[in-house]
Each structure stands twice: as C-alpha cells, then as structure tokens.
Amino acid sequence: MAYKVAVDAGHGGRDPGAVYNGRREKDDNLAxxxxxxxxxxxxxxxVEFTRTEDVYDTPYEKAMKGNASxxxxxxxxxxxxxxxxxxxSGVETLVYTDEGMQGDxxxxxxxxxASLGFEDRGVxxxxxxxxLRRTSMPALLVEAGFIDSDEDNARxxxxxxxxxxxxxxxxxxxxxxxxxxxxxxxxxxxxxxxxRRLQEQLAEDGFMSTIQNDGTYYKVLxxxxxxxxxxxxxxxxxxxxxxxxxxxxx
Ligand SMILES: [Zn+2]
Numbered sequence: 176m177a178y179k180v181a182v183d184a185g186h187g188g189r190d191p192g193a194v195y196n197g198r199r200e201k202d203d204n205l206a207x208x209x210x211x212x213x214x215x216x217x218x219x220x221x222v223e224f225t226r227t228e229d230v231y232d233t234p235y236e237k238a239m240k241g242n243a244s245x246x247x248x249x250x251x252x253x254x255x256x257x258x259x260x261x262x263x264s265g266v267e268t269l270v271y272t273d274e275g276m277q278g279d280x281x282x283x284x285x286x287x288x289a290s291l292g293f294e295d296r297g298v299x300x301x302x303x304x305x306x307l308r309r310t311s312m313p314a315l316l317v318e319a320g321f322i323d324s325d326e327d328n329a330r331x332x333x334x335x336x337x338x339x340x341x342x343x344x345x346x347x348x349x350x351x352x353x354x355x356x357x358x359x360x361x362x363x364x365x366x367x368x369x370x371r372r373l374q375e376q377l378a379e380d381g382f383m384s385t386i387q388n389d390g391t392y393y394k395v396l397x398x399x400x401x402x403x404x405x406x407x408x409x410x411x412x413x414x415x416x417x418x419x420x421x422x423x424x425x
Contacts, residue, residue, distance in 0.1 A: 177219055177220060177221045177400070177401060177405055178219075178220050178221065178247050178248075179220070179221040179222070179223065179244065179245060179246045179247050179248075180212075180215055180220055180221070180222055180223070180246055180247065180248045180249075180250060180346060181222075181223045181224075181225065181240070181241035181244055181246035181248070181249045181250070181310075181312075182208050182211055182212040182215070182222055182223070182224050182225070182250055182252070183208065183224075183225040183226075183237050183241065183249065183250065183251040183252065183306060184201070184204040184205040184207075184208035184209070184224070184225065184226055184252055185200065185201070185204040185251055185252055185253035185254075185316075186200055186201035186204060186231075186253075187201045187204075187205065187226050187228075187229055187230050187231050187232070188201075188229060188230045188231025188232075189231050190231050192204065192253065192254070192322075193254060193255070193256035193322045193323065194322075195256065195260060195322045195323040195328075198322060198328065200253065200254045200256070200322050201229065202229075203254050203319070203322065203331065204252045204253055204254065205226070205227075205228075205229065206335070207252050207319060207335070207338065207339055207342075208224065208252040209224070209227065210335070210336065210339035210381075211250070211252065211339045211342050211343050211346075212224055213339075213381065214339060214340060214343035214381035214382075215343050215346065215347070216412075217381050217382055217409065217412050217413075218343070218347055218381075218382065218383050218397070218398070218409070219355065219398055219399065219400045219405055219406075219409055220346075220347070223240070223241070223244035223246055225237040225240050225241065233305075234304070234305035234306050234309075235305050235309060237251075237306055238305055238306050238308075238309040238310045239309070241306075241310050241312070241314075242309075242310060242311045242312075246312055247312055247313075248276075248277075248280070248312055248313050248314070248315075248346065249306065249310045249312055249313070249314035249315070250314075250315055250316075250317065250342075250346065251306045251307075251314070251315070251316040251317070252316075252317055252319065252342075253316055253317065253318050253319070254318060254319055254320060254321065254322040254331075255267070255318040255320065255321045255322065256321060256322055256323050257321060257323060257324075260323035260324070261323065261324055261325055261326075263321055263324065264293075264294055264320065264321050264324040264326050264327045265293055265294030265295065265296040265320065265321070265327070266285055266288045266289070266293040266294070266295060266296060266317070266318060266319060266320055267285065267295075267296035267297055267298070267299055267318045268281035268282075268284055268285050268298050268299070268315050268316065268317050268318065269281075269298075269299050269300070269301045269304065269307065269315065269316040269318065270298060270299075270300060270301070270307065270314070270315050270316075271300065271301065271302060271304075271307040271308055271314065272300055273298050273299075273300050275313065276313050276349060277313035277314060277315050278298060279349060280313070280315060280345055280346055280349045281298040281315045281317075281345075282298055283344075283345035283348055283349065284315075284317055284341065284342050284345035284346070285297065285298065285345075286345075287341035287342070287344055287345050288319070288338065288341045288342070290341070291330065291334050291337055291338060291341060292330055292334075293320055293327070293330065296318075301316075304316060317342060319331065319338060319342070336379075336381070339381070340378070340381055343381070344383065347383055355398055355399025355400040355401045355405070355406075356399070356400075356401070356424050356425055357398060357399065357400040357401070357402070357403055357405070357406035357422060357423070357424050358396040358397060358398040358399055358400070358406070358422070358423050358424070358425065359396065359397045359398050359400075359406055359409055359410045359413055359420050359421070359422055359423075360394055360395065360396055360397075360420065360421040360422070360423050361373060361377065361382075361384065361395050361396070361397055361413060361418045361419065361420055362394070362395040362419075363392050363393070363394055363395075364392065364393045364395075365391070365392060365393070366393070367386070367388070367393050369393075370386045370393035370394075370395050371386070373395045374386060374395055377395070377397065377418075380416050382397050382413065382416075383397065384396060384397045394423075396423070397409060397413060403422070406422045407422065410422055
C-alpha cells in the first residue's frame with residue numbers, strides 16, 4: 176500500500192481566513208495545497224484533499240475526513256497573520272506535541288522553506304487546534320509565511336513552485352523514500368554531470384529522483400513504488416511532462 180497523506184487547505188467558502196489588502200488566505204492555501212498534493216502524487220504518494228474547491232467545512236469535519244481516508248499523515252496548509260501588518264514575517268509549523276515523526280517532518284519543512292529565504296520561526300506546539308487535536312495520525316499545520324507581510328507575499332508569489340516543492344520534500348524525505356521495488360528510469364548516462372542535470376530538471380518539475388551508478392552508467396530513477404500499477408501511474412505523469420521513461424524493478 177502506498178503511503179497516504181491528507182492535504183488540507185485551511186479555511187474556504189464563507190471563511191476566508193486572514194485577509195490583507197483583498198488577498199484571502201483561503202485562496203493561497205488552496206493553490207499551495209493542490210500543488211503540494213500534485214508533487215506528492217507524482218512521487219507515488221496517495222493524496223486525499225479535504226477540499227479542492229472554495230468550499231467551507233469546519234476544522235472538525237476536515238479532521239474527520241482525514242481520519243476516514245486512512246491517511247498516514249495529515250498536513251494542513253495555512254498562512255499566518257499578525258495584528259499589525261508588515262511587522263512579522265517568516266514560516267512556522269505547528270504540531271500538537273513536538274515529538275516523533277510529526278516533529279521531524281515539521282522541522283524538515285521549516286528548514287526547506289528557510290533555504291528559500293523565509294525566516295524560520297520554528298516548530299510550535301498548539302493544543303487548541305482541532306485539525307491537530309482530533310486527527311488520529313501524525314499531523315502538522317504549515318504556516319507558509321505571513322499574508323500581511325509584503326515581503327512574504329512577494330516570496331510566496333515569486334517562488335510558489337519552490338515553496339510547494341520544499342513542503343513536499345520535507346514529507347517525502349520522511350515517508351516515501353526509498354521503498355517499493357518498482358522505479359521509473361528517466362535517463363541513462365555515461366556522464367554523471369548529465370545525470371545530475373536531468374535530476375535538477377526533474378526536481379524543478381516536482382519529481383524526486385535518485386542516481387544509481389552501476390560502474391558504467393548513471394541511471395536516473397524516480398520512485399519507489401510497491402506495485403506495477405503505481406509505477407505505471409507515475410510513468411504516465413512523467414510522460415505527460417515530456418520525459419522518456421522505462422519501468423525497472425530492483
Ligand atoms: Zn489559517
């Protein structure tokens with residue numbers, strides 16, 4: 176069974192979340208959640224979205240949706256706000272208790288986002304948040320910068336794809352790799368530099384890959400996947416993105 180992540184876009188519908196100069200948190204949350212989910216799916220993770228449209232559910236309903244999906248991890252996407260605009264900026268990730276896997280993933284996400292220039296405000300414990308308290312699996316809530324910070328908004332818009340990748344990578348590092356006997360080979364090179372170039376291109380498109388050297392050739396591999404069906408699904412997405420593919424098994 177593939178690893179499953181519930182991806183929750185915070186707020187929605189009649190609940191806009193924080194609003195700053197007409198910019199609504201619910202819209203940023205949804206766009207980012209969908210992109211994080213897309214990257215996770217491209218890397219063989221099953222994704223359950225709590226919403227894919229501008230609709231309202233209570234945090235309790237969202238937590239229950241996550242629980243019913245049987246997800247292994249619950250990730251809620253939000254943006255932060257402060258009473259006085261443009262005084263605070265940076266990213267933080269909230270957990271019910273900072274321990275175990277959820278603490279590790281939270282820290283990895285913060286570090287990845289900090290590498291894009293965000294201030295890392297740390298991992299913080301919150302006992303009063305329903306999506307952290309009522310979920311039955313490890314859960315975290317990412318505050319992807321302050322929506323009332325012009326600086327954070329500029330970075331959010333300019334580096335949107337890199338931000339989604341940073342969050343997805345924090346999750347994938349912890350849960351999805353290596354694993355699986357099937358992989359999708361996207362390149363075979365004599366030159367390591369060429370293999371690295373393809374790996375960078377894949378990363379820009381949201382695919383995690385590894386490079387395997389058999390003494391003569393450098394193989395660029397995406398995955399592991401537990402079943403051939405999952406590998407075929409990932410292969411289809413890679414082909415849609417213009418990659419040449421070959422399914423291999425280890
Ligand atoms: Zn929020």
